[in-house]
Amino acid sequence: MDLETINSELVYDNGEEVSFTAKTDDANRILPAIEFRDVSLAFDDQIVLDSINFRVRRGETKIVLGGSGSGKSTIINLVLGLIKPDSGQIFVDGEDITGHDEPEMMLVRKKIGMVFQEGALFDSLSVYDNVAYRLHEEGVDEDEVEHEVRRMLHFVNLEDAIDKMPAELSGGMRRRVGIARALVGNPSIVLFDEPTAGLDPPTARTICELAIKLRDLEDVSSIFVTHEMNNLDYLSSEYAIVDENGQVLFELEGERLCLINTEVIMLREGNIVFSGKDEQLRAVDDPYIHRFIRGT
Amino acid sequence: MNPIKQFIFEVEQISVLFWQIVSSLRNRPRYFSEIITQMDRIGVGSISIILLTGFFTGGVLILQAYPTLQYYGAQSQAGRGVATTLIRELGPVLTALMVAGRVGSAISAELGSMVVSQQIDAMRSLGTSPIRKLASPRVIALVITLPLLTVAADIFGLLGGGLVANQLYGLDSSTYMTSVRTGVDIDDVLGGIIKPIIFGLIIGLIACHKGLTTSGGTVGVGRSTTSAVVSASINVIIADFFLSRVLQTLFDTTLF
Numbered sequence: 149m150d151l152e153t154i155n156s157e158l159v160y161d162n163g164e165e166v167s168f169t170a171k172t173d174d175a176n177r178i179l180p181a182i183e184f185r186d187v188s189l190a191f192d193d194q195i196v197l198d199s200i201n202f203r204v205r206r207g208e209t210k211i212v213l214g215g216s217g218s219g220k221s222t223i224i225n226l227v228l229g230l231i232k233p234d235s236g237q238i239f240v241d242g243e244d245i246t247g248h249d250e251p252e253m254m255l256v257r258k259k260i261g262m263v264f265q266e267g268a269l270f271d272s273l274s275v276y277d278n279v280a281y282r283l284h285e286e287g288v289d290e291d292e293v294e295h296e297v298r299r300m301l302h303f304v305n306l307e308d309a310i311d312k313m314p315a316e317l318s319g320g321m322r323r324r325v326g327i328a329r330a331l332v333g334n335p336s337i338v339l340f341d342e343p344t345a346g347l348d349p350p351t352a353r354t355i356c357e358l359a360i361k362l363r364d365l366e367d368v369s370s371i372f373v374t375h376e377m378n379n380l381d382y383l384s385s386e387y388a389i390v391d392e393n394g395q396v397l398f399e400l401e402g403e404r405l406c407l408i409n410t411e412v413i414m415l416r417e418g419n420i421v422f423s424g425k426d427e428q429l430r431a432v433d434d435p436y437i438h439r440f441i442r443g444t
Numbered sequence: 445m446n447p448i449k450q451f452i453f454e455v456e457q458i459s460v461l462f463w464q465i466v467s468s469l470r471n472r473p474r475y476f477s478e479i480i481t482q483m484d485r486i487g488v489g490s491i492s493i494i495l496l497t498g499f500f501t502g503g504v505l506i507l508q509a510y511p512t513l514q515y516y517g518a519q520s521q522a523g524r525g526v527a528t529t530l531i532r533e534l535g536p537v538l539t540a541l542m543v544a545g546r547v548g549s550a551i552s553a554e555l556g557s558m559v560v561s562q563q564i565d566a567m568r569s570l571g572t573s574p575i576r577k578l579a580s581p582r583v584i585a586l587v588i589t590l591p592l593l594t595v596a597a598d599i600f601g602l603l604g605g606g607l608v609a610n611q612l613y614g615l616d617s618s619t620y621m622t623s624v625r626t627g628v629d630i631d632d633v634l635g636g637i638i639k640p641i642i643f644g645l646i647i648g649l650i651a652c653h654k655g656l657t658t659s660g661g662t663v664g665v666g667r668s669t670t671s672a673v674v675s676a677s678i679n680v681i682i683a684d685f686f687l688s689r690v691l692q693t694l695f696d697t698t699l700f
Contacts, residue, residue: 225565228568228569230568250573254571255571257568257571258571260569262566264565265562266561268561268566270563270566271557271563282570285572329570
């Protein structure tokens, strides 16, 4: 397989690229992780998505903004194949999933981790069994399951909750367990469906930090659906690095750098009304976008 | 959607669900442990109400029929009357109705709650089929346990009838048991087991379908639970009529 150079993750505002580059032998890297081509969907007379086009590159976080009922969560359900589009094509890892039946989608879903709005933990299972669910289904050896569950709970900083039931957890803890469950099996794509809705700001910040770690340290491609502007601020202005002691640090991109692995699309009534960087979003002269950003 | 279209649509969806459950049995994973768990919840969990229902139904049959039989001098046939009525008709139907109320509602509410809290979506996103994992074990457990519960209800019904006949009307126990033995043949027993198998399938399919198609939040869960019990109960009674006719033809008898 041919070697290929990965684009650097950071560029200066003047367009000059930062010097570090990486090599990979994965020729598939040039394929987008997710691609929507002219995707349309309507429920009865109501148009939910109207010829939507966008791509999520490898290692990129695509933030999907929009008001309630704008079609944000529908995009995630389409990627998972939980609903089918009326027209257009959806690609996951370069594979056209539009016509896939349920057994074929089950295989595609193994590559995808999904974080639901309220966590969607299985009430009858403990935190351990929730996180281990996918591995138990695959019949993985119990020692290996336990190691993986502890690793994932360590990632979301919830090792102490391993034996608790979902009913004993706070809203933020449920979301974090949901993230740990989604990450089991090391999916290359993670979908976040309003994971910070209804959470206090520090907990919402923690969830965003997990998404940043996934993007910058695990090379995960993701769609992050939200309507909260502070989520956008965190995800598009900070990046994660690991210091010499192995500690994860979050640093601001500052004035001289611009994260190129995070983009925003904004939906309105089933149409994409904006696509680009967060700085471009704030500079757009559109009354709807202005009102959305400022909340007035 | 008008009611006729709605009905046809639901029949189609339940037929698809039935086919998916049958298909899920052909390949792995099969979730045998889940079937055992559901058999415990459905079968063992329902045994007390089923035994009580059977016992008092048998008792009330004697209570109502004995004076009439006595009038015609046929009180020695009291056991026969209770046995045939219970084994052919009341045992399967009353057991199915009790299970539809207790288990059908529980299945529908559980699956409905999982739908509205996105647990079903989560299950699908984790690569597991909810039909295979949740619906199949419940329907199979109902098909297996309902005939067993029916037999238990029949036995306790006969005991209840015998107790009332002996204690209230002074009928000799051996006369009662002889009458029961002569009144029941193998066709009755087979018919009494075939019916609950079909009833179990009906209750399981309707409860799972209503649960998995829940919409509208917690209000929707209540709606689908009520709908599951009503729909399953009515369908059990309608199916009983047609099954009785089929069994009459099958066993070449006018009984059932």
